[in-house]
Amino acid sequence: MTRHDGAPADTADHEVAVLSAVDVSKHFVVRNAVGNSSVVRAVEHASVDLHAGRIVAVVGESGSGKTTLARLLARFYEPTQGQIRLDGAPVAKGSAARGYHQQVQLIFQDPFGSLNPVHRVRHNLDRALRIHDRRLGRAERRRRAVELLERVSLTPGEDFLDKFPHELSGGQRQRVVIARALAVAPKVLLGDEPISMLDVSIRLEMLNLLGRLSREEGLAMLYITHDIASARYVCDDVVVMYAGQMTEGGPKDRVIGAPAHPYTKLLVESSPDPDRVGTTSRDDQFADAEALGEPPSLIEPPTGCRFHPRCPFAMSRCAEEEPPRTDLGDGHWSRCWLHQVGRADEIGADTYSAALARRDPAEVAS
Amino acid sequence: MNSSFGSNPKVRFGLVVVTFFAALAILGPWLTGTVMGIDPRANDISAIASPPSSEHWLGTTQFGQDVLAQLIAGARGSMFVGVLAALIGTVLAIVFGVTAGYFGGRTDHVLNFVTNIFMVMPVLPLIFIVSGYLRGTGLWMIAIIIGVFGWAGGARTLRAQTMSVRNRDFVLAMRMLGESNPRLIGSEVLPHLGGWVASMFLSAMIGAILAEAGLAFLGISDSGAISWGSMIQAAQSQSAVLRGLWWWFVPPGLCIALIGTAAAMLNFGVDELSNPKLRSATRKVVRRTRRVERAVAAETRTA
Ligand code: SF4
Numbered sequence: 001m002t003r004h005d006g007a008p009a010d011t012a013d014h015e016v017a018v019l020s021a022v023d024v025s026k027h028f029v030v031r032n033a034v035g036n037s038s039v040v041r042a043v044e045h046a047s048v049d050l051h052a053g054r055i056v057a058v059v060g061e062s063g064s065g066k067t068t069l070a071r072l073l074a075r076f077y078e079p080t081q082g083q084i085r086l087d088g089a090p091v092a093k094g095s096a097a098r099g100y101h102q103q104v105q106l107i108f109q110d111p112f113g114s115l116n117p118v119h120r121v122r123h124n125l126d127r128a129l130r131i132h133d134r135r136l137g138r139a140e141r142r143r144r145a146v147e148l149l150e151r152v153s154l155t156p157g158e159d160f161l162d163k164f165p166h167e168l169s170g171g172q173r174q175r176v177v178i179a180r181a182l183a184v185a186p187k188v189l190l191g192d193e194p195i196s197m198l199d200v201s202i203r204l205e206m207l208n209l210l211g212r213l214s215r216e217e218g219l220a221m222l223y224i225t226h227d228i229a230s231a232r233y234v235c236d237d238v239v240v241m242y243a244g245q246m247t248e249g250g251p252k253d254r255v256i257g258a259p260a261h262p263y264t265k266l267l268v269e270s271s272p273d274p275d276r277v278g279t280t281s282r283d284d285q286f287a288d289a290e291a292l293g294e295p296p297s298l299i300e301p302p303t304g305c306r307f308h309p310r311c312p313f314a315m316s317r318c319a320e321e322e323p324p325r326t327d328l329g330d331g332h333w334s335r336c337w338l339h340q341v342g343r344a345d346e347i348g349a350d351t352y353s354a355a356l357a358r359r360d361p362a363e364v365a366s
Numbered sequence: 367m368n369s370s371f372g373s374n375p376k377v378r379f380g381l382v383v384v385t386f387f388a389a390l391a392i393l394g395p396w397l398t399g400t401v402m403g404i405d406p407r408a409n410d411i412s413a414i415a416s417p418p419s420s421e422h423w424l425g426t427t428q429f430g431q432d433v434l435a436q437l438i439a440g441a442r443g444s445m446f447v448g449v450l451a452a453l454i455g456t457v458l459a460i461v462f463g464v465t466a467g468y469f470g471g472r473t474d475h476v477l478n479f480v481t482n483i484f485m486v487m488p489v490l491p492l493i494f495i496v497s498g499y500l501r502g503t504g505l506w507m508i509a510i511i512i513g514v515f516g517w518a519g520g521a522r523t524l525r526a527q528t529m530s531v532r533n534r535d536f537v538l539a540m541r542m543l544g545e546s547n548p549r550l551i552g553s554e555v556l557p558h559l560g561g562w563v564a565s566m567f568l569s570a571m572i573g574a575i576l577a578e579a580g581l582a583f584l585g586i587s588d589s590g591a592i593s594w595g596s597m598i599q600a601a602q603s604q605s606a607v608l609r610g611l612w613w614w615f616v617p618p619g620l621c622i623a624l625i626g627t628a629a630a631m632l633n634f635g636v637d638e639l640s641n642p643k644l645r646s647a648t649r650k651v652v653r654r655t656r657r658v659e660r661a662v663a664a665e666t667r668t669a
Contacts, residue, residue, distance in 0.1 A: 074542065076538070097542075098544045101542050101543065101544055102544070105542060105543075106539075106542060108535045108538075108539060110535060113534060113535035113536060114535040114536050114538075114539045115536055115539075116536040116537075116540070116554055116557075118557040118558070119553075124540075127540065127543065127545060127549075128543045131543055131544040131545060132544075177539070180539070180543070181543075183543070184543060184544070200663075
């Protein structure tokens, strides 16, 4: 029952993580029309470790901070607090981004937006290869471009070099985007919902591609998703985020098979078909969560446990104190008071809706 | 894309007219000198202010100069000023607007400050003062002055457009690969501003032709150069309107109106090409299909 916020989340692996976020927070200052500014706490005290050959999934609804986390790791912005570590060494604020991005590449959600419509596939790969190694000759770059395309299963690669993005399907575009990221030979790929804008029919193939890149080529990967089924399909570890905080994490079978946090349980149960990858739309997945009330505000987040206004197990202390992290063994952990008061069994005992029906309104003090 | 650009009748009209005047401007000396054998400046004492005839198709001026020859020479002068001023203005607008929009922050503050100064400057009086001061320096100077004072509005537009493009995913992605800023601007951002730049160039060209005509009409121009504006000015100074010498001032006036209309027509075409609504259509279709898919999936699940 020790509390170690800020410690790397994964204890299963003792070698140094390729990329890790250590207790990072990101606050955005927004100004409204009247000029009053408020702070959006997009991510708070998040820690995650990425290891070579492993895929970590971050699951959460929109506004849970998962995209912000990916962009922090991609260094699109500096964390307000905490550290990003590459190969164990802290990345200095404002240090040259170029070297960093030779190691870490981000795949955007929208393959329609991340390829410039005015450039052919060849231009994208050629520029990336050239930036990566200025000594490469033209013929060599062409050879490698074809190789990259074939690595992401666009075969024969020659046929795709001269295509414009609008001549490609969504899946093909996303493959080109991945090939372009691979051109600089990164060690880490960050995927920001890389399959959510693609056709249902090709999502599985894309996941297989990501899995292959990680397992066969040893890339460390972060996979951001709202879809529990796809996370279970492709990843090794799962982290669940809610309202900017990480609520539960660990090996996927433990987290998805036996959730140790009421929110994870809700997600797993409201995923209509946990084995069918990619068939769950964002709306279906979070319909149940939304039925429980307004999504939490990130400007004035709920006190104590941020999930308490929607939690069927909530006790009075849930609204007052933030729950500490409880380690459950095998790298599985959860942040919920139930573990501290010996009521952990209740999470698994019943379905979420049954628990909800039994909820005693008087107990929720808020 | 190109076929739809050329197939629009408005655009075709604009293209034909602009090409016609451009050809006139380029071939002018050859046309007047070799084909017609008339020097636009030569005074034919035997035909003073004579109406159109078989010898002088568009008649002659008070000074016995052939109006058609003058019109052709004037096309060269007016088009020269229009194109040069538009080039200068567009380049300045790109330099100030795109740089400010792309880099943001302090660079934006400084450049935007300069842009705003040029924006609120009373341009016409300034052009009068400067060109009056540089009296008699020729069409070159006139074009440069018009270009240098007329870019601020365009810079504003380009700045706003650049700000919307610079954070698009494809720019972020290329930056993440390590692409340099000049390349990001030149190769990723600028191509998306093509439509804006083209329409800016066209309207700057009309503006400059009109401004030159205006300046010439007010007598602030190179008295030796022939342009449509200086023709009208000469007609005005000889009270051509009162004396009914319509063939002297109507043709240059018509030419100015015609090229203005043509540029406006071309602008329509450019608008349609660069209309962001047409581009985002694909995305909308994707979203819509997905919604249908979802509905179908829900249907089968309940069934
Ligand atoms: S800490 Fe309390 S409110 Fe939060 S998830 Fe656990 S039981 Fe629910």
